[in-house]
Amino acid sequence: MQSYRLLILPFLILAVSFTILYPNFADRDLKIVVREDVYALPEAEQKILVNALFERWAKDYGKTSGWTIEPTGTLPPKENPFYTVKGRFITSAKINQISQENQSLVSESKNKLEPTWIENAIRGGKSLSIKLGLDLQGGMRVVLKGDFDDYTSKLKDLYAKELNELNVTLKNPTAKQEEKDKAKSRLAEIESSFDLSPMRKIVELEKAKMIIDNRLTTQNLTEPQVRIQKEQDAIEVSLPGVSNSAAILEILQNTETVEYRLEEPNPFVFKGQIADNERRTMDLGKREDTDIFLFQELVKNKAGKKAQDEFLEGLEKKYNIPKDYKVYAMWARGNSAKSALLPRSFVVLERKIALSGNDMTNAQPSYNSNSYGWMVSFTLTPNGAEKFFDLTSENRGRNLAIVWGDKVISNPIINDPIAGGRAEISGSFSEQEAIRLANVISEGALPIPLSVLEMRFIGPTLGIESIEVGVKAVAIGFFLVMIYMIFYYRLGGFIADISLLVNIIILAALLTLMDFTLTLPGIAGIILTAGMAVDANVIIYERIREEIEEGRALSIAVTRGFENAFWTIMDANVTTLIAGILMIRLGNGPIKGFAITLCWGIVTTLFTSLFLSRLFMELTVNRLGVHHLNLRPFFFGKKETTNV
Amino acid sequence: MYNINFTKYKYFTLSFSLFLIVAGFVVTFVKYGGFAHSLDFNGGLRTVVELPADKTRSDLEGYFQSKNIEAVVILLEKDKNIYQLDIGLGSLDTIESLYKEIPEVNRESSTSAIDRFVQLLRYEYKLPKEKVLSADQVGAVVGGELTEVGITLLLTTLAIILLYLSIRSQFKFALASAIALVHDILMTLALIGFLQIKPSVPIIAALLTLLGYSINDKIVVFDRIRENSHGKDNLAFSNIINVSISQTLGRTINTSFTTMISVVAIIVGGAVELYDFAFILLFGVLVGTYSSIYIAAPISEIYDLIRKKRFV
Numbered sequence: 001m002q003s004y005r006l007l008i009l010p011f012l013i014l015a016v017s018f019t020i021l022y023p024n025f026a027d028r029d030l031k032i033v034v035r036e037d038v039y040a041l042p043e044a045e046q047k048i049l050v051n052a053l054f055e056r057w058a059k060d061y062g063k064t065s066g067w068t069i070e071p072t073g074t075l076p077p078k079e080n081p082f083y084t085v086k087g088r089f090i091t092s093a094k095i096n097q098i099s100q101e102n103q104s105l106v107s108e109s110k111n112k113l114e115p116t117w118i119e120n121a122i123r124g125g126k127s128l129s130i131k132l133g134l135d136l137q138g139g140m141r142v143v144l145k146g147d148f149d150d151y152t153s154k155l156k157d158l159y160a161k162e163l164n165e166l167n168v169t170l171k172n173p174t175a176k177q178e179e180k181d182k183a184k185s186r187l188a189e190i191e192s193s194f195d196l197s198p199m200r201k202i203v204e205l206e207k208a209k210m211i212i213d214n215r216l217t218t219q220n221l222t223e224p225q226v227r228i229q230k231e232q233d234a235i236e237v238s239l240p241g242v243s244n245s246a247a248i249l250e251i252l253q254n255t256e257t258v259e260y261r262l263e264e265p266n267p268f269v270f271k272g273q274i275a276d277n278e279r280r281t282m283d284l285g286k287r288e289d290t291d292i293f294l295f296q297e298l299v300k301n302k303a304g305k306k307a308q309d310e311f312l313e314g315l316e317k318k319y320n321i322p323k324d325y326k327v328y329a330m331w332a333r334g335n336s337a338k339s340a341l342l343p344r345s346f347v348v349l350e351r352k353i354a355l356s357g358n359d360m361t362n363a364q365p366s367y368n369s370n371s372y373g374w375m376v377s378f379t380l381t382p383n384g385a386e387k388f389f390d391l392t393s394e395n396r397g398r399n400l401a402i403v404w405g406d407k408v409i410s411n412p413i414i415n416d417p418i419a420g421g422r423a424e425i426s427g428s429f430s431e432q433e434a435i436r437l438a439n440v441i442s443e444g445a446l447p448i449p450l451s452v453l454e455m456r457f458i459g460p461t462l463g464i465e466s467i468e469v470g471v472k473a474v475a476i477g478f479f480l481v482m483i484y485m486i487f488y489y490r491l492g493g494f495i496a497d498i499s500l501l502v503n504i505i506i507l508a509a510l511l512t513l514m515d516f517t518l519t520l521p522g523i524a525g526i527i528l529t530a531g532m533a534v535d536a537n538v539i540i541y542e543r544i545r546e547e548i549e550e551g552r553a554l555s556i557a558v559t560r561g562f563e564n565a566f567w568t569i570m571d572a573n574v575t576t577l578i579a580g581i582l583m584i585r586l587g588n589g590p591i592k593g594f595a596i597t598l599c600w601g602i603v604t605t606l607f608t609s610l611f612l613s614r615l616f617m618e619l620t621v622n623r624l625g626v627h628h629l630n631l632r633p634f635f636f637g638k639k640e641t642t643n644v
Numbered sequence: 645m646y647n648i649n650f651t652k653y654k655y656f657t658l659s660f661s662l663f664l665i666v667a668g669f670v671v672t673f674v675k676y677g678g679f680a681h682s683l684d685f686n687g688g689l690r691t692v693v694e695l696p697a698d699k700t701r702s703d704l705e706g707y708f709q710s711k712n713i714e715a716v717v718i719l720l721e722k723d724k725n726i727y728q729l730d731i732g733l734g735s736l737d738t739i740e741s742l743y744k745e746i747p748e749v750n751r752e753s754s755t756s757a758i759d760r761f762v763q764l765l766r767y768e769y770k771l772p773k774e775k776v777l778s779a780d781q782v783g784a785v786v787g788g789e790l791t792e793v794g795i796t797l798l799l800t801t802l803a804i805i806l807l808y809l810s811i812r813s814q815f816k817f818a819l820a821s822a823i824a825l826v827h828d829i830l831m832t833l834a835l836i837g838f839l840q841i842k843p844s845v846p847i848i849a850a851l852l853t854l855l856g857y858s859i860n861d862k863i864v865v866f867d868r869i870r871e872n873s874h875g876k877d878n879l880a881f882s883n884i885i886n887v888s889i890s891q892t893l894g895r896t897i898n899t900s901f902t903t904m905i906s907v908v909a910i911i912v913g914g915a916v917e918l919y920d921f922a923f924i925l926l927f928g929v930l931v932g933t934y935s936s937i938y939i940a941a942p943i944s945e946i947y948d949l950i951r952k953k954r955f956v
């Protein structure tokens with residue numbers, strides 16, 4: 001391995017690592033955005049809010065952290081409604097704290113840590129700073145309560161048709177007794193499913209928990225904890241260091257479903273009425289008054305699902321739509337593929353669900369090169385396939401709408417019965433939307449709507465005191481180990497120390513790149529990594545020393561020392577790596593956090609001890625003219641003579 | 645070169661370990677009725693309170709100790725003297741009876757345990773309502789699920805290590821390593837039970853760390869034994885073991901020592917809540933080192949002896 005041109009490699013890796021780690025140490029800007037409604041308040045009330053912030057600032061934030069805030073003591077101008085905080089080590093916990101303590105002043109979801117140049121360059125503005133787990137810095141805890149009333153009403157929609165038919169059979173005087181009995185028992189069966197036993201509730205909550213788990217893992221939160229609180233039919237979610245609670249809440253509560261519903265039969269009487277009325281308003285030049293325009297405004301202003309539902313219900317009243325039907329908006333993009341997905345017109349669908357998301361599985365997004373758009377293909381369950389075939393053969397010529405959440409995304413006409421159990425949804429999707437839709441189909445929608453029962457920010461497992469002392473202790477321990485290595489192996493110890501430092505730096509950069517959330521077990525993993533890295537060097541030096549003692553020339557002793565130690569180090573690390581990978585796959589929460597740091601730590605350790613240390617060592621011995629390598633401790637070491 | 649007969653005492657060390665493990669578990673289950681309860685594993689009551697400036701952590705801890713309530717006190721914010729109090733489920737009865745001792749005038753009727761605890765605290769520390777920042781009954785962070793996952797994990801890990809080491813070296817080394825690992829885990833669990841240390845997330849981290857350390861240690865020793873046994877079939881296996889352990893002794897001492905430096909730094913540093921973590925790690929390093937020499941190596945030797953007897 002005597003090509004010293006390889007030296008460029010460690011320097012390159014170090015440079016990249018430092019660049020990645022830069023945002024952790026850099027002076028950063030944080031924008032704390034003032035709520036819009038604050039500006040409408042009387043001046044006296046504004047003053048109270050502003051004073052509360054700055055009193056706390058003077059007492060705590062500013063004093064201990066050395067951060068500065070602009071403008072000080074007043075409300076920022078309305079055109080630029082934010083305070084700019086400048087400083088190092090701005091953590092999400094601190095941002096949360098400021099937001100939470102000044103809720104009536106600060107619009108939390110809009111707070112933003114300005115990305116540094118490096119984050120802009122390689123991450124498109126996404127954060128590159130190391131995230132700390134809930135156990136280290138606290139975070140958000142949300143308790144979501146299952147809304148079982150809503151759940152049963154949806155269930156009733158699903159069985160609406162069958163219930164109707166069964167009731168007809170029961171009331172039919174000409175029906176056979178046998179048929180009536182059958183209908184009766186089926187009716188009882190369906191009705192019992194509306195009646196939720198505690199057991200059933202737990203099952204539904206378990207499903208919801210699994211889906212939330214899946215959703216959170218795609219949100220770069222490595223160690224969210226999701227658990228069920230049986231006593232109150234609720235799901236508790238702990239989110240380490242979450243700064244933007246609004247966005248996360250939206251993801252958690254998203255009850256988006258995928259359903260097929262039949263459109264009203266052709267000619268579209270109700271849809272026609274609405275369209276006629278809209279056209280008339282347009283002709284009068286009052287585009288702003290059309291319902292679709294109003295609805296688009298609602299969507300653009302992010303008025304929320306409730307407001308949208310109310311708007312559509314209003315339309316149902318306005319046009320006297322019968323109870324069996326429901327008004328939906330048809331969503332599509334404008335002229336270009338990049339324009340926003342917005343409601344474009346209204347359609348009227350049957351209230352009953354023809355085919356629900358439960359009948360579909362294994363959805364995959366794919367790119368359709370014919371229409372230059374994304375689509376989603378999926379498999380139907382055997383039961384679903386049968387239903388779908390019946391549906392399509394009974395309703396030829398009618399339109400079958402696909403409803404995603406509460407958006408109708410397409411309503412193709414049924415030309416032929418569809419058999420085979422595979423189908424696809426093509427709409428004007430972007431890649432993200434296609435992935436989201438596929439996720440909803442594959443993972444399933446949340447079985448029950450969830451409402452926020454409680455949301456608060458909680459304290460860390462360890463107090464600040466312990467963390468401060470702990471960090472100091474680990475740092476001192478590290479330092480002492482490094483001193484000891486130099487004391488014991490002299491020049492060799494120094495090389496080992498350098499490779500240990502490089503090891504930790506590369507590991508930190510790797511973990512940052514992977515959006516890893518650092519927790520207490522994670523730190524334990526790093527400590528173990530450092531221990532094993534030191535051990536690898538110890539093994540190597542003991543081998544080199546043995547070679548020297550046997551009278552080999554120094555450069556040969558070094559080479560042989562590394563070669564002899566190679567498999568020992570490999571075996572030890574590979575075995576630990578296997579255990580680590582198992583932990584990642586089987587473990588949860590704390591075990592996973594530990595295992596991820598450990599596994600990557602092993603990778604970096606193998607690199608630094610087998611490649612980097614060797615490179616440095618051979619360079620020292622062969623090029624820098626070190627002819628005597630004493631690997632015995634100071635004071636105790638007997639003088640060694642080696643043949644050069 | 646040192647010349648110590650490590651394997652001479654193998655039957656003694658093996659029985660000694662077995663005795664310690666059994667004794668630890670007997671004390672744990674017979675005397676204490678199992679492992680200590682903790683909030684992380686069993687759930688419990690969690691309150692966050694802001695105390696008057698003159699009250700300190702030791703006041704709180706002293707109070708709970710005198711009343712026989714299992715509590716973990718965590719200082720959340722120094723400037724404002726805010727503490728998080730975690731109360732184990734085992735203390736509910738104590739709280740119940742203490743609540744009943746509050747004079748009628750100072751107490752509102754309530755049924756939930758957490759309400760009663762808050763009232764007790766408020767009465768004891770003369771706290772106005774707004775100083776109790778939060779109070780709730782919390783479920784376990786880890787627990788039943790974890791125990792199950794933990795056991796599956798341990799067994800699968802052992803199986804894979806057995807397989808890998810059997811392929812890379814010999815079955816006897818693989819077997820001995822696996823048994824020694826189980827020994828280390830059991831020994832540590834016995835200690836946790838014996839001292840009634842509260843299981844928590846940091847304790848799990850410590851257990852995982854010692855597992856990793858222990859695997860590492862066994863492999864280093866066995867690699868040397870394997871290397872030394874090449875072409876020396878005529879030499880007694882116990883001799884090879886002794887020589888190999890002696891050869892790696894320098895490394896063993898060095899690595900144990902450096903690992904211990906970091907751990908001791910945590911203990912001496914005085915991070916109260918990390919004390920258990922560091923303590924288990926320290927114990928783990930010692931046990932891991934001990935078991936490489938006095939458990940794993942002798943077991944491989946015994947296996948060797950049995951096999952030779954059978955085939956001769």
